[in-house]
Amino acid sequence: xxxxxxxxxxxxxxEVVNAAVKVLKIAGEKFNTEFEFKTxxxxxxxxxxxxxxxxxxxxxxxxxxxxxxLGAVGGPDWENLEHHLKPEAALxxxxxxxxxxANLRPARVYNxxxxxxxxxxxxxxxxxxxxxxxxxxxxYFGEPRGYDDEKGFNTMIYTKEExxxxxxxxxxxxxxRNKRVASVDxxxxxxxSQFWRKVVVxxxxxxxxxxxxxxxxxxxxxxxxRDPKQFDVILTSNLFGxxxxxxxxxxxxxxxxxxxxxxxxxxxxxxxxxxxxxxxAGKGIANPIAAISSAAMMLKYSFQMDxxxxxxxxxxxxxxxxxxxxxxxxxxxxxxxxxxxxTNLIIEEFEKI
Amino acid sequence: xxxxxxxxxxxxxxEVVNAAVKVLKIAGEKFNTEFEFKTxxxxxxxxxxxxxxxxxxxxxxxxxxxxxxLGAVGGPDWENLEHHLKPEAALxxxxxxxxxxANLRPARVYNxxxxxxxxxxxxxxxxxxxxxxxxxxxxYFGEPRGYDDEKGFNTMIYTKEExxxxxxxxxxxxxxRNKRVASVDxxxxxxxSQFWRKVVVxxxxxxxxxxxxxxxxxxxxxxxxRDPKQFDVILTSNLFGxxxxxxxxxxxxxxxxxxxxxxxxxxxxxxxxxxxxxxxAGKGIANPIAAISSAAMMLKYSFQMDxxxxxxxxxxxxxxxxxxxxxxxxxxxxxxxxxxxxTNLIIEEFEKI
Ligand SMILES: CC(C)[C@H](C(=O)O)[C@@H](O)C(=O)O
Ligand SMILES: CC(C)[C@H](C(=O)O)[C@@H](O)C(=O)O
Numbered sequence: 001x002x003x004x005x006x007x008x009x010x011x012x013x014x015e016v017v018n019a020a021v022k023v024l025k026i027a028g029e030k031f032n033t034e035f036e037f038k039t040x041x042x043x044x045x046x047x048x049x050x051x052x053x054x055x056x057x058x059x060x061x062x063x064x065x066x067x068x069x070l071g072a073v074g075g076p077d078w079e080n081l082e083h084h085l086k087p088e089a090a091l092x093x094x095x096x097x098x099x100x101x102a103n104l105r106p107a108r109v110y111n112x113x114x115x116x117x118x119x120x121x122x123x124x125x126x127x128x129x130x131x132x133x134x135x136x137x138x139x140y141f142g143e144p145r146g147y148d149d150e151k152g153f154n155t156m157i158y159t160k161e162e163x164x165x166x167x168x169x170x171x172x173x174x175x176x177r178n179k180r181v182a183s184v185d186x187x188x189x190x191x192x193s194q195f196w197r198k199v200v201v202x203x204x205x206x207x208x209x210x211x212x213x214x215x216x217x218x219x220x221x222x223x224x225x226r227d228p229k230q231f232d233v234i235l236t237s238n239l240f241g242x243x244x245x246x247x248x249x250x251x252x253x254x255x256x257x258x259x260x261x262x263x264x265x266x267x268x269x270x271x272x273x274x275x276x277x278x279x280x281a282g283k284g285i286a287n288p289i290a291a292i293s294s295a296a297m298m299l300k301y302s303f304q305m306d307x308x309x310x311x312x313x314x315x316x317x318x319x320x321x322x323x324x325x326x327x328x329x330x331x332x333x334x335x336x337x338x339x340x341x342x343t344n345l346i347i348e349e350f351e352k353i
Numbered sequence: 354x355x356x357x358x359x360x361x362x363x364x365x366x367x368e369v370v371n372a373a374v375k376v377l378k379i380a381g382e383k384f385n386t387e388f389e390f391k392t393x394x395x396x397x398x399x400x401x402x403x404x405x406x407x408x409x410x411x412x413x414x415x416x417x418x419x420x421x422x423l424g425a426v427g428g429p430d431w432e433n434l435e436h437h438l439k440p441e442a443a444l445x446x447x448x449x450x451x452x453x454x455a456n457l458r459p460a461r462v463y464n465x466x467x468x469x470x471x472x473x474x475x476x477x478x479x480x481x482x483x484x485x486x487x488x489x490x491x492x493y494f495g496e497p498r499g500y501d502d503e504k505g506f507n508t509m510i511y512t513k514e515e516x517x518x519x520x521x522x523x524x525x526x527x528x529x530r531n532k533r534v535a536s537v538d539x540x541x542x543x544x545x546s547q548f549w550r551k552v553v554v555x556x557x558x559x560x561x562x563x564x565x566x567x568x569x570x571x572x573x574x575x576x577x578x579r580d581p582k583q584f585d586v587i588l589t590s591n592l593f594g595x596x597x598x599x600x601x602x603x604x605x606x607x608x609x610x611x612x613x614x615x616x617x618x619x620x621x622x623x624x625x626x627x628x629x630x631x632x633x634a635g636k637g638i639a640n641p642i643a644a645i646s647s648a649a650m651m652l653k654y655s656f657q658m659d660x661x662x663x664x665x666x667x668x669x670x671x672x673x674x675x676x677x678x679x680x681x682x683x684x685x686x687x688x689x690x691x692x693x694x695x696t697n698l699i700i701e702e703f704e705k706i
Contacts, residue, residue: 083540083541083547086541088541092542118472118473118476118578118579118580119471119472119473119578120471120472120473123471139509139542139543140542142506145543145544145545146544147544147545147547147548149513150512150513151510151511151512151513151548152510152511152543152544152545152546152547152548152549153495153508153509153510153511153544153545154508154509154510154543154544154545155506155507155508155509156492156506156507156508156509157504157505157506157507158504158505158506159503159504160502160503160504186592186595187436188436188439188441189445189492189493190492190498190505190507191498191499191500191505191506191507192498192500192505192506192507193505194436194500194505195500195504195505196505217595217596218595218596218599219599221574221596221599221600221603222599222600222602222603222608225471225472225578225600225603225604226471226603227471239539242539242570242571243570243571243574243596245571246571246572246574246575247574247575247578247600249575250574250575250578250579251578255575
């Protein structure tokens with residue numbers, strides 16, 4: 001029995017989390033695994049009730065679960081709050097509290113979605129990158145930090161232990177893939193990057209079967225746009241990973257369809273890459289694929305249910321190849337479906353396999 | 354009479370600087386302006402002779418000139434030197450020494466080059482962005498910085514004066530263009546960005562005719578790839594500008610053809626965006642267009658020779674539309690030309706107009 005904390009959040013969060021839960025339940029039945037769900041507030045919906053985007057109660061629900069499944073947070077209602085009260089602040093606090101140091105951002109392209117990208121299909125086809133972003137260190141959390149009337153400042157800092165554990169993850173994931181790691185830094189300018197590079201080279205000694213190369217962040221950003229197929233695993237720091245994983249997501253043309261996982265030693269959090277999309281919230285038209293795909297990642301990485309995970313991914317691919325599309329990815333000639341219809345179609349495929 | 358310091362540098366640097374000088378001389382004759390050129394070493398070629406990539410003599414040549422024209426630095430011979438001896442270190446030192454706080458990176462697409470991009474032609478067509486990158490502050494120069502066995506760290510810091518002067522430049526350039534500035538930061542996480550945003554909003558009060566919006570850097574990176582046409586002027590910090598200007602350059606598909614300017618209060622430096630391309634150096638096949646276009650920027654921004662600048666740009670466009678291409682941008686059906694031939698073709702066009 002696995003305990004899953006559900007944090008639906010704001011906007012379309014609740015709708016897509018619902019969809020994912022529906023799929024998880026079917027997968028649980030089929031594979032004889034029981035899931036227990038507990039729901040808690042986060043983000044703007046938590047602020048509205050408790051004047052904070054993340055309560056201790058919600059944290060406790062997470063602590064007493066095996067994994068956390070998050071929808072999305074944010075929206076215009078909370079945009080003008082002080083930074084520490086904004087919905088996004090809850091994400092940072094949660095990452096730190098649960099020790100989620102490894103953010104996995106796979107960027108793959110569904111073949112039937114190739115045309116949705118701003119990139120040419122032949123440049124994109126076959127892209128399959130896994131970005132490993134360090135998530136609890138770097139400039140996001142470094143001290144000292146602050147601002148006054150004359151200046152603002154932050155500290156980009158990494159310790160040996162922080163670099164080691166994320167580098168190890170990168171090499172381990174690479175072993176299960178194409179055995180190539182590109183470590184991205186700015187070592188031609190920053191000492192923190194020179195240190196990062198040294199530690200990564202050191203860790204690599206335990207993974208001689210994995211190829212390692214180093215790239216400057218400006219070049220890496222360009223290379224993702226020029227030729228994304230060249231990458232297998234990209235290993236990088238918190239801030240650089242924030243930028244690169246979004247570029248990689250964008251080039252797939254399927255921002256609404258990409259999953260993510262954030263792993264720690266004890267806890268794990270899964271969440272669709274898209275935001276809360278307040279403009280379409282509550283209309284039943286949100287794309288549930290990113291959430292369902294995040295659920296598939298959960299089965300694989302937290303519950304070792306690789307088979308179930310794979311079947312979900314294949315089911316998504318099948319539904320897409322039959323031309324079904326939610327509104328966000330709809331083009332003339334496609335079959336327009338709602339969140340619920342898309343979810344049911346995926347479940348139908350799942351039950352067939 | 355204008356004094357121009359030439360710093361050809363390494364790799365293809367000398368070849369493309371030569372080409373630009375040839376065009377400058379013709380422009381000078383045609384528009385009755387005299388240029389005096391003084392050449393000095395920089396980068397690897399300086400290191401080889403003086404064991405430092407930037408000597409005081411070279412700095413003096415720059416100080417006693419009106420503008421600096423730089424080719425490119427770097428190459429495999431100097432890659433394993435200590436960081437402060439590497440060719441790239443000379444760039445950072447030069448920027449600081451000359452007070453070049455405003456880096457201008459225009460990303461435009463030559464119509465006849467649309468197909469060269471990894472982006473779809475309809476996404477790209479009409480793109481005309483000017484990225485204004487702060488160049489002498491931020492994490493590139495912030496103290497404290499360093500690393501030891503246990504950690505590495507840098508400081509991302511901006512003072513009011515630093516943000517004010519680059520913001521002012523951005524609004525002023527926007528006034529000569531489409532009157533829209535997108536200021537890019539990471540204010541949802543970083544205090545230095547919150548400070549940056551506050552100062553930019555303050556400066557904008559003097560430019561009520563210019564539209565200002567704010568974007569997070571992860572989103573901005575995505576938006577450049579998704580729909581580059583939405584941007585007019587992008588205003589950003591040193592590190593974010595490094596990444597964004599390279600993405601913007603890459604999507605044009607003409608990395609070998611983009612110019613740049615770095616402006617201070619007293620000095621200015623012009624330089625092609627491409628690197629030193631050691632693999633093709635000395636073969637006479639380098640693409641001189643980025644250097645020639647940088648010379649055109651120099652005429653416009655440092656010498657108020659707007660007309661001459663425009664004619665050079667049009668000459669480049671004409672030569673390209675006739676199908677002439679250097680090897681780096683050659684495709685089947687094009688007319689392959691050398692560095693010298695390309696330069697002469699542009700001069701021919703120039704003399705026609
Ligand atoms: C909302 C923000 C704090 C967050 C980040 O920068 O980490 C987001 O961009 C992300 O990538 O999850
Ligand atoms: C070479 C390097 C120090 C430099 C930078 O990061 O500024 C380069 O990438 C650039 O953009 O001019």
